[in-house]
Amino acid sequence: MKVVVADSADEATRRSSRRYALLLAAQDSEYVLKAYGGYFNVFVSAFGGGECKEEEAWDMFRAVDGELPAAEALAGYDGFVISGSPHDAYADELWILRLCLLVRDLVAARKRVLGICFGHQVICRALGGRVGKARTGGWDIGIREVTMAPTLPPCGFLHGLPPYAKITECHQDEVWEAPEGADVLAWSDKTGVEMFCVGDRVLGIQGHPEYTGDILLSLIDRLASSDSITMSFAEAVKRQLEATGPDREFWLKLCKSFLKTEEA
Structure with a gap:
């Protein structure tokens, strides 16, 4: 499946265009299909476009x-995004093992790789x-404030980060230990590694910058109806969402900057 955000005017424009790949690690939910046409459109809406005029x-x-x-085909892409998933990044299903091998190939080729939730965890693995069930136990769903590291590596996309930022969370697994050579960029009172990078080409984010409020509400209802979370927990999260929201524009700007900033 392919979407071209802007039509090319001529062959020269086509040669200079940027190209990205979404590696979708989840099936489209009924709600997201109906409201957005699938997660592909959610991600392109969130991370596509931006300041880049190409x-x-x-x-x-x-x-x-x-x-x-x-x-x-890998050489033809400027960046890759790995989505969230209800699957465990530490599982040994064949598609997860193949995805891990692909991540290693992309890193070796110095391609930009952005991992969201499951994607963050599978890059780590x-x-x-090390990745596993959250050590504090249970689901982390709702809006959580993360603390940024006081000292950050000299990557252009990290310039000007605030000391704190709120993000949408929906996970019960986490990164236990970041890969060797990685910099932990953010943490929260629930999760020790909310964000990490490896140089300027790999970025993992535990939360969901791409989620809109209605997507999260739909997911909460689905988890409650399947008894994955209790109804009282679901109602508490909904009350939180009425009182506060994520710093979504900040996170989208960060992700776009990572994907589209040219660095040496």
Whole structure:
């Protein structure tokens, strides 16, 4: 599946365009299909465009169904985004193992790789870090304030980070130990590694910058109806969402800057 954000005017424009791939690690929910046409559109809306004035193309690969870009196609992409998933990043399902191998290939090729929630965790695993069930136990769902590291690596996309930022969370697994050579960029009172980077080409974020409020509410209802969370827990999260929200524009700007800033 492919979406071209802007039509190219000529062959020269096509050659200079940027191209990104979404590696989708979850099936589209009924709500997201109805409201947005699928998670692909959610991610392109969140991370596409921005300050870059060039033509921009996005492709989708359903990694959860075993669909990944061919090795010979990797060079044609400027960046890759790995989505969240209800699956465990530490599981040994074949598609997860293949995704880990792909991550290693992308890092070796110095491609930009952005991981969201499950994607954050699977990048960690692929690069030798440790991932598992949240050590504090249970789900982390709702809005959580994360603390940014006081000292950050000299990456352009990290310039001007605030000391704190609120983000939408929905997970019960976490990064236990970041990969060797990684910098932990943020943490919270619930999760020790909310964000990490490896140089200027790999970024993992535990929360969901791409989520809108209605997507989270739909997910809460689904988890409650399947008894994955209690109704009282679901109602408490909904009350929190009525009182506060994420710093979504900050997170979207950060992700776009990471994907589209050229650095040496």
